[in-house]
Amino acid sequence: MDPELSQQEIDSLFRGAQPHPDETAEQPKALPFDFSRLDRIPKSQLRAIRLVQDNFVRSLASSLSAYLRTSLSVTLVSVEQLSYAEFLDGLASPTCLARLGLSPFEGNAVLELNPNLTFPVLESLLGGKNRTSGALSREITEIERNLLEGLLSIILKDLRDSWAAITAINFVVESVETEPQLLHVLNPGEAFVATGIEIRTGGVIGMMNLAIPSLIIKQMRGKFDQPGGRRSRSSDADQARVLNLVRNGRLGLEVRLRGPRLPLSDVVALEPGDLIPLDFPLARPLDCLVNGSLKFRGQVVSAGHKRAFLVEETGCRAD
Secondary structure, three states: OOOOOOHHHHHHHHHHHOOOHHHHHOOOOOOOOOHHHOOOOOHHHHHHHHHHHHHHHHHHHHHHHHHHOOOOEEEEEEEEEEEHHHHHHOOOOOOEEEEEEEEOOOOEEEEEEOHHHHHHHHHHHOOOOOOOOOOOOOOOOHHHHHHHHHHHHHHHHHHHHHHOOOOOOEEEEEEEEOOHHHOOOOOOOOEEEEEEEEEEEOOEEEEEEEEEEHHHHHHOHHHHHOHHHOOOOOOHHHHHHHHHHHOOOOOOEEEEOOOOOOOHHHHHOOOOOOOOOOOOOOOOOEEEEEOOEEEEEEEEEEEOOEEEEEEEEEOOOOO
C-alpha cells in the first residue's frame, strides 16, 4: 500500500475540514456595547427601588390628604432608568424643579412638581375649591414658593422615611428653579433612576417626578443585599408584638358636623348675634375622626350629664 497521498486526496481532506456554510451562519454575532451607560444599575436593584417608592406613595397619600384637607389618590406610574437629558426633555417648561441634597452621599437629586399639580395645590392652600381651571403656563412667584415649602417638607419627610428601609438619606431642598435647562445637576449623558407619580385630587390630575443619580444607587449596592433592606410579609407574632407596643398610644378623637362653605368675605363680616344655617339633616350620621382620618360614623347622644358619641358604622372612608 502506497503511504503517499495524491494531490486529489489532499484537496478532498482540506474540503472536509472546512466548516459548512450553514454552520457559519448560526454562530452568534457581536453586539455593540454602549460605553455611555456604564453606570446603569441591575434590574434586581430597580425592583427593590420600586418597592421603596411603593411605600413612599402609600404614606404620601395620607400625608397630603391631611395637609390639604381633601381626599386625593397617589399612584406610582413608573420607575425606569433614563439619561439626565431624556429626563429633562420630558418635563414641562416652566415648572417647579427642586434640587435636592442627598446627605451623606455626594450628588443631587431632582424633584419636579408639574404645573397641572402645583397651581391647584396652591389654590387649595389659599382656600379655593381646587377646580380644574385649565393649564397655567407661567413661573411661580416668591409668595407661591413660600407656600410650596410646606408641601415640599411633607414630601421629603415621607421620602426619608421610605428610604430608611434601605439606608439613611437626608433629602433637603437646596434650590428651586422654574426652567429645566437651568438646573445643572449632572452631565446630560449620566443615568438617572426616574420615578413618575400621578396625583389626583378632585378633577385635577398632575405628575410628580423624582430623579436620583444611578451612580448614587450603585453606592448603596451592599445595602440592598442586607436582610433589613428588603421588606418581608410580617407574621402573626410580629403583628401582635407591634400591636402591644402601640396599644397604649394616645390618639386624637373628634366628631365633626360638616356645614356649608363660606366665602372669606362673609367670615370676616361675622358679628356677635349672626346666625349661620348649617343645612345638616338631623338624621344624617356625624363623622368621627381619629387623628384626622375618618374611621366611624354615628350620632351624638346623652350619657348621664355628659355628651357621648354612639358608633353606628365602622371602617368608614371619606367620600
